[in-house]
Amino acid sequence: MAQKIALVTGASSGIGWATAVQLVQKGYKVIAAGRRAERLQELIQQLGQENVYPLQFDVRDKDAVHAAIAGLPAEWRSIEVLINNAGNAHGLAPIQSGNVEDWDAMLDINVKGLLYVTKEVLPIMIERKAGHIVNIGSIAGQEVYANGNVYCASKFAVDALSKAMRIDLVHEGVKVSEVNPGAVETEFSEVRFKGDKARAASVYQGFEPLVADDIAHLILFMVTRPKHVNIAEVTILPTAQAAATVINKR
Numbered sequence: 001m002a003q004k005i006a007l008v009t010g011a012s013s014g015i016g017w018a019t020a021v022q023l024v025q026k027g028y029k030v031i032a033a034g035r036r037a038e039r040l041q042e043l044i045q046q047l048g049q050e051n052v053y054p055l056q057f058d059v060r061d062k063d064a065v066h067a068a069i070a071g072l073p074a075e076w077r078s079i080e081v082l083i084n085n086a087g088n089a090h091g092l093a094p095i096q097s098g099n100v101e102d103w104d105a106m107l108d109i110n111v112k113g114l115l116y117v118t119k120e121v122l123p124i125m126i127e128r129k130a131g132h133i134v135n136i137g138s139i140a141g142q143e144v145y146a147n148g149n150v151y152c153a154s155k156f157a158v159d160a161l162s163k164a165m166r167i168d169l170v171h172e173g174v175k176v177s178e179v180n181p182g183a184v185e186t187e188f189s190e191v192r193f194k195g196d197k198a199r200a201a202s203v204y205q206g207f208e209p210l211v212a213d214d215i216a217h218l219i220l221f222m223v224t225r226p227k228h229v230n231i232a233e234v235t236i237l238p239t240a241q242a243a244a245t246v247i248n249k250r
C-alpha cells in the first residue's frame with residue numbers, strides 16, 4: 001500500500017517538528033513547511049529524504065503558498081492529512097498599547113495563513129473525496145485573558161473556522177479536527193517575547209508544562225482513527241493547568 005502523505009506547516013520547530021517526526025515514525029511521508037530552510041534540512045537529515053519533502057514559504061504570502069503547493073512533484077501531491085500548525089503569539093500587551101505590526105503578524109499568520117494553505121490543499125482532498133485537516137487552535141481560542149487580546153482573537157477565529165470548515169466539508173468526505181493546547185514549552189514564548197529567553201523560560205517555571213511530543217501523540221491518535229471516526233475537538237492541558245491563566249505553580 002502507498003504511504004500516506006501529510007503536510008505539516010510550522011514543521012521547523014515545536015509542535016510541528018514533533019508531529020512530523022511522529023508521522024514519519026508511523027509510516028507517513030511528510031511535506032514539512034516553514035520559513036527556516038536550515039531547520040527543514042535538519043529534519044530531512046533526521047528522518048531521511050525519502051520521507052520528508054521541504055517546502056519553504058511564509059504562510060502570509062498567498063502567491064508563495066500557491067506556488068509551493070502547486071509545484072509539488074507528482075509523487076508528493078496526494079496529500080491526505082494537513083496539519084495547520086504554523087502560528088505564534090507576537091507580544092503580550094493591553095489593547096491600548098498594542099503594537100500594530102504584532103497584530104498584523106498574528107492575524108496574517110494564524111488566521112489568513114491557515115486559510116491560504118487550506119485553499120491550496122482542499123482541491124486535492126475534494127477530488128479524492130477523502131482527507132483530514134487538523135487545525136491547531138489553543139486554550140486562547142476558548143477563553144480570553146489579560147493582554148492576550150489579538151492572539152486570543154486569532155485563535156477564536158481558528159476555532160470558528162474549524163467548526164465552519166467541518167460543516168462545509170462534511171459533504172466532501174473531508175474530516176476537520178481542532179486541537180486546543182494549553183501551555184506547551186516550545187519556542188512559542190521566545191517568539192512572543194521577541195527573543196527574551198529568560199522571560200520565556202519563566203512562563204514554564206514552577207509546574208510541568210506539556211512538551212511538543214504530547215501534542216504530536218494526540219494528533220497521531222486523531223489522524224489514525226478509522227475512516228468513519230472524526231475526533232472533532234480536543235483541549236489538552238498540563239495537569240497543573242485548569243484554565244488559560246489558572247496554573248498550579250509552586
Ligand code: NDP
Pocket residue numbers: 009010011012013014015016033034035036037039057058059060085086087088089109136137138139180181182183184185186187188189191212
Ligand atoms: P514554535 O514557535 O516552536 O513554532 C511555530 C512554528 O510556526 C515554526 O515552525 C515557525 O516556522 C512557524 N511559523 C511561524 N510564522 C510563520 C510564517 N509566517 N510562515 C510560515 N511558518 C511560520 O511554537 P509552537 O510549536 O508552540 O506553536 C505551534 C502552534 O501551536 C501555533 O499555532 C501556536 O499558536 C499553537 N499553540 C502553542 C501553544 C504553546 O503553549 N506553545 C499552546 C496552544 C497553541 P518558521 O519560523 O521556520 O517559519
Ligand code: 8X3
Pocket residue numbers: 137138139140148181182183184244
Ligand atoms: C498558547 C497558550 O495560554 O499562552 O496558545 O495563550 S497561551
